[in-house]
Amino acid sequence: GQQLNQSPQSMFIQEGEDVSMNCTSSSIFNTWLWYKQDPGEGPVLLIALYKAGELTSNGRLTAQFGITRKDSFLNISASIPSDVGIYFCAGIPGGYQKVTFGTGTKLQVIP
Amino acid sequence: DSGVTQTPKHLITATGQRVTLRCSPRSGDLSVYWYQQSLDQGLQFLIQYYNGEERAKGNILERFSAQQFPDLHSELNLSSLELGDSALYFCASSEGSNYNEQFFGPGTRLTVL
Numbered sequence: 001g002q003q004l005n006q007s008p009q010s011m012f013i014q015e016g017e018d019v020s021m022n023c024t025s026s027s028i029f030n031t032w033l034w035y036k037q038d039p040g041e042g043p044v045l046l047i048a049l050y051k052a053g054e055l056t057s058n059g060r061l062t063a064q065f066g067i068t069r070k071d072s073f074l075n076i077s078a079s080i081p082s083d084v085g086i087y088f089c090a091g092i093p094g095g096y097q098k099v100t101f102g103t104g105t106k107l108q109v110i111p
Numbered sequence: 112d113s114g115v116t117q118t119p120k121h122l123i124t125a126t127g128q129r130v131t132l133r134c135s136p137r138s139g140d141l142s143v144y145w146y147q148q149s150l151d152q153g154l155q156f157l158i159q160y161y162n163g164e165e166r167a168k169g170n171i172l173e174r175f176s177a178q179q180f181p182d183l184h185s186e187l188n189l190s191s192l193e194l195g196d197s198a199l200y201f202c203a204s205s206e207g208s209n210y211n212e213q214f215f216g217p218g219t220r221l222t223v224l
Binding site: 031050 | 201
């Protein structure tokens with residue numbers, strides 16, 4: 001099935017560092033969603049973006065809807081050990097069209 | 112806790128068998144979505160039901176089927192199971208019929224031996 005390309009695939013960072021990850025597509029999306037999945041759990045919605053150029057924050061997390069509508073970015077500031085997990089982006093073309101999930105970025109935080 | 116419940120949490124079965132996975136959406140949510148997550152395929156959308164009716168189909172095999180009942184709970188039926196069907200199966204729900212802001216359940220881990 002179709003998937004969005006996320007990068008990096010995985011990353012190890014020191015506690016306290018900032019983290020950036022992105023998601024790119026060849027298709028245009030009208031909605032971008034960012035999820036976090038802890039081991040053995042279902043994905044949890046972090047941030048939803050609905051407009052090109054939109055910048056939205058949720059605590060230490062900030063996500064942006066790319067101007068071209070073909071990409072999105074997630075930043076985590078001052079990482080902490082509980083940030084460990086897999087981060088997924090998801091794009092929705094519009095209306096009632098199906099959601100497409102990214103390939104995931106696995107984040108490991110070294111205390 | 113997302114409010115979405117799934118049972119069972121784990122399921123181990125043999126090839127050729129049939130299993131049923133169950134999902135109860137959050138209170139008030141009319142849409143239920145099913146996803147398959149395997150190591151090599153990521154999170155794949157299977158099917159969506161809205162208020163009892165099939166709304167959208169994704170990469171769902173013909174051996175798989177689903178339904179949503181009047182009380183809005185949903186079941187995913189997997190038959191003629193193959194080794195490659197081993198995966199995590201997630202149910203998600205949302206208030207409306209579009210995909211925004213879905214809430215995921217804890218998943219059912221299916222192992223086919």
